[in-house]
Amino acid sequence: YEPLYTYLPIGDKKAYYVGAGDFVSLEEGTGLVHTAAIYGEDDYQFAQKLDLPTVPMLDEQGRYLDFVEPLKGIFFKKAEEWIVADLIDRDLLLRAEKSVHSYPFCYRCETPLYYTAVPAWFINIQKMKTDLVKQNENINWYPGHLKKGRFGKGLATAPDWNISRSRYWGTPLPIWKCQMSNDKCQIRIIGSIEELKKWAVDPQKVAGLTDIHREFLDDIEVWVDDAKTIKGKRIPEVFDCWVESGSMPYAALHYPFEHKDLFEKTHPAQFIVEYISQTRAWFYTLHVMSVALFGKHTFENALTHGVILAQDGSKMSKSKKNFPDPMKLAEAYGVDALRFYLMGAVVMRAENLNFSESGVKEVYQNVMTRFWNVVAFFLLYRGQTSVPAGPPAATHVLDRWLLGLTTKLVADVTRGLDSYDTVAACRTIAAFIDDLSTWYLRRSRTRLRDDATAMGLFGWVLKTLVTVMAPVTPFIAERAYQNIMNMTDCVHHTAWPEESQESRVKSQELEEKMQLVRDVCALGHAQRKAAGVAVRQPIKQCQISNVKFQMEEEYIMLVREELNVKDVVVKTGEGELAVMLDTTSSPELEAEGKMRKLTRAIQLTRKEKGCTIDERIRIEAPEEYKDLPTELLARVKKETLADEIVWGSSLKLLTGSTSSSSS
Structure with missing residues (x-):
C-alpha cells in the first residue's frame, strides 16, 4: 500500500504492506489496524517477526525528530490537529471523529505518555531456561500444584529479563562504555570498589568511596581497555529493583566479600513464605539469580498464601474501615484464636480469604474455650495424679479409643506441618478437641474422678495434645502445659511426640x-x-x-x-x-427420671454457691421428690456429696445441725 507519509528514513527496506496479526480484535473497528513498530509491545514483537524497520520518530520528551520536517520539535499530542487537517487537505481522510478510550497519563503531573522501545540491558532467560526448569524440580512447593502450574509454566514462558531502568534513584549498573560506535564499542564491568580503584582514570576519586549511588559514580571515568588507553563513562541506567530483591540471600551477607562460609553453608535456604503473586516476582527473581550465579535453586521449601480481604470480598482499607481492629480482636478472643482461625483458613492454601470476626469468635468458642474446659476438668479433679512419661496401658474401651485417636492426632498433625499444610493440621486438632470434649469426657467424667490410672492416661493425652498445638496456638498451649505438668518448663522446648505405627x-x-x-x-x-x-x-x-x-x-x-x-x-x-x-413409661422409670432431675439441680446449686469438689453439704429439696424410693435418694446423696436432704418448698443449701424431718 502507499503510506500517508514518507518521512521514515528506511531506504529501500520493505515496510509498507499488510501482515496477519493474532492480536487484532474484530470487536472494535474493521479488523485492520496500523502498526507503529516501536510504540507498543505487540507492535514491536510483530515488527521483529516480519523484520520491519524499527526507527524512532520521537525523542525522549515525546517530540518529533528533525526528519519529520513539518512537525519537528512538536510534542506528539499537539501534532494531532495538524495531521487531521493535512489529511483532509490532501483528500486522504474519509471522516474524523473523537472517541473515549483508556490512555496512560503520568500519575503525578498528568502528562500524556506513550509506549516506546528503548535500548536496555537484559538477562538472557532463554539461554538458561532449561536449567531454571530443572532446578525447580528440587523445590517443594505448597500448594503442590504451583511447581508445574503457576511457577513452572511461568518459567517455561518467561521472556528475557530487562534488568535496567532509565531513572536516577536506584543501584547503578556497574557498566562503563567508551564513546565509539556500537560495533567498536568497548565496555568494562566493575565488580567491587577495589576493581574501581584499579581501573579508574583518576584513582583519587575512588579513595574513601563508600556510597556507590549515581551522584558519586557518574563522574568517575574508567579505562575500558586493558592497555588503559580508552576512557569510558558509566551508562546512565540503574538496576531494576527486583535484581536487588533476587540478590537478597547473598547481598544481605555482603557475599562474596564477607561471610563466605556462612552463605555457602546456608544456601539454598530451607524455607521461604510469601503471597502467591510472588511466584511471578520475588520467588522468580530469586530463582533466576541463584541459577545464573550458582547453578542451583535458592530455596528448598516454598509456602505461598493468599490475600486477606474484607468480609465483603473487597480490599481492606484504612479509609473505608472495613476490617476489625486486630488489637480489639486479641482482647476479645485472644491471639491464639486469631492465629488458629488464619492458620486453618484457605488463605494458607494460596486462596483469598474474606476475613470474618464471626469466624474468629467461632474458633474461640468451639476450639479454645472447649479445650480449656477439658484442661480445667483435669486440673480440678486430678488430685495427686501425676502425668506418666509414656502412654499407660488401657483396659476401658473409651481409654483405648482415646489412645488410638491420640496416635492418629500426632501422625496427622505431624504430616500436615511437615508438608506446610497448616489447614489440615488445624482441622485435625479441632476435630480431636471436639471428640475429647463432647464424647470422651462426656462419657468419662464420673469414672475419671474415681480412677487414678484413667486420670493419668487423660493427663498424658492432654500433654500430647498441647505439644502438637504449640506451633499454632503457642500461648494457651504454654499455659496448659505448665499447669498439667506442674512445672515451669516450656512446651516449646519439649520433644515432639513420636508416631506409633503399631498403635495406629x-x-x-x-x-x-x-x-x-x-x-x-x-x-x-x-x-x-x-x-x-x-x-x-x-x-x-x-x-x-x-x-x-x-x-x-x-x-x-x-x-x-x-x-x-x-x-x-x-x-x-x-x-x-x-x-x-x-419410650413406654413406667413408675420405676419415671422415679429414676425424677432422681436424675434432682441430682442435676443440686449439682448446679453447688456450682452457683462455689462449693469445692469435696465439700459435704446439707440440702433442702422440694416436697415433690419426697416419694422417691430410698435407694434412689441414696444415689442422689452419694453423687452430690449431701449428708442430709431436708424437705421444704424449694431447693437450697442449708447450714446448721441436722433436722428431724430429713432423709
Whole structure:
C-alpha cells in the first residue's frame, strides 16, 4: 500500500504492506489496524517477526525528530490537529471523529505518555531456561500444584529479563562504555570498589568511596581497555529493583566479600513464605539469580498464601474501615484464636480469604474455650495424679479409643506441618478437641474422678495434645502445659511426640466401632427430641438394626449410658443403620427420671454457691421428690456429696445441725 507519509528514513527496506496479526480484535473497528513498530509491545514483537524497520520518530520528551520536517520539535499530542487537517487537505481522510478510550497519563503531573522501545540491558532467560526448569524440580512447593502450574509454566514462558531502568534513584549498573560506535564499542564491568580503584582514570576519586549511588559514580571515568588507553563513562541506567530483591540471600551477607562460609553453608535456604503473586516476582527473581550465579535453586521449601480481604470480598482499607481492629480482636478472643482461625483458613492454601470476626469468635468458642474446659476438668479433679512419661496401658474401651485417636492426632498433625499444610493440621486438632470434649469426657467424667490410672492416661493425652498445638496456638498451649505438668518448663522446648505405627493399626477397628456407637447415639437423641423425652428420663429399650459387625458389650454399655436406656438389642444386617426407641413409661422409670432431675439441680446449686469438689453439704429439696424410693435418694446423696436432704418448698443449701424431718 502507499503510506500517508514518507518521512521514515528506511531506504529501500520493505515496510509498507499488510501482515496477519493474532492480536487484532474484530470487536472494535474493521479488523485492520496500523502498526507503529516501536510504540507498543505487540507492535514491536510483530515488527521483529516480519523484520520491519524499527526507527524512532520521537525523542525522549515525546517530540518529533528533525526528519519529520513539518512537525519537528512538536510534542506528539499537539501534532494531532495538524495531521487531521493535512489529511483532509490532501483528500486522504474519509471522516474524523473523537472517541473515549483508556490512555496512560503520568500519575503525578498528568502528562500524556506513550509506549516506546528503548535500548536496555537484559538477562538472557532463554539461554538458561532449561536449567531454571530443572532446578525447580528440587523445590517443594505448597500448594503442590504451583511447581508445574503457576511457577513452572511461568518459567517455561518467561521472556528475557530487562534488568535496567532509565531513572536516577536506584543501584547503578556497574557498566562503563567508551564513546565509539556500537560495533567498536568497548565496555568494562566493575565488580567491587577495589576493581574501581584499579581501573579508574583518576584513582583519587575512588579513595574513601563508600556510597556507590549515581551522584558519586557518574563522574568517575574508567579505562575500558586493558592497555588503559580508552576512557569510558558509566551508562546512565540503574538496576531494576527486583535484581536487588533476587540478590537478597547473598547481598544481605555482603557475599562474596564477607561471610563466605556462612552463605555457602546456608544456601539454598530451607524455607521461604510469601503471597502467591510472588511466584511471578520475588520467588522468580530469586530463582533466576541463584541459577545464573550458582547453578542451583535458592530455596528448598516454598509456602505461598493468599490475600486477606474484607468480609465483603473487597480490599481492606484504612479509609473505608472495613476490617476489625486486630488489637480489639486479641482482647476479645485472644491471639491464639486469631492465629488458629488464619492458620486453618484457605488463605494458607494460596486462596483469598474474606476475613470474618464471626469466624474468629467461632474458633474461640468451639476450639479454645472447649479445650480449656477439658484442661480445667483435669486440673480440678486430678488430685495427686501425676502425668506418666509414656502412654499407660488401657483396659476401658473409651481409654483405648482415646489412645488410638491420640496416635492418629500426632501422625496427622505431624504430616500436615511437615508438608506446610497448616489447614489440615488445624482441622485435625479441632476435630480431636471436639471428640475429647463432647464424647470422651462426656462419657468419662464420673469414672475419671474415681480412677487414678484413667486420670493419668487423660493427663498424658492432654500433654500430647498441647505439644502438637504449640506451633499454632503457642500461648494457651504454654499455659496448659505448665499447669498439667506442674512445672515451669516450656512446651516449646519439649520433644515432639513420636508416631506409633503399631498403635495406629490396632486402633483403626476400634475407631470404626466407636463411630458406630456415636452414630447410633445421634439417631437415638434425634428420636428422643422428636418424642419430647428428655435425656435425663430413662427409657425402656433401644433396638439397633443393620449393624455390620459384632458389637461387644463394652460398646453396648456406652449406648446404654449415653441414651439412658435400660436395654439395648442389636441386630446385624447389610442395610442402612436404623435405631428404634421404646419410650413406654413406667413408675420405676419415671422415679429414676425424677432422681436424675434432682441430682442435676443440686449439682448446679453447688456450682452457683462455689462449693469445692469435696465439700459435704446439707440440702433442702422440694416436697415433690419426697416419694422417691430410698435407694434412689441414696444415689442422689452419694453423687452430690449431701449428708442430709431436708424437705421444704424449694431447693437450697442449708447450714446448721441436722433436722428431724430429713432423709
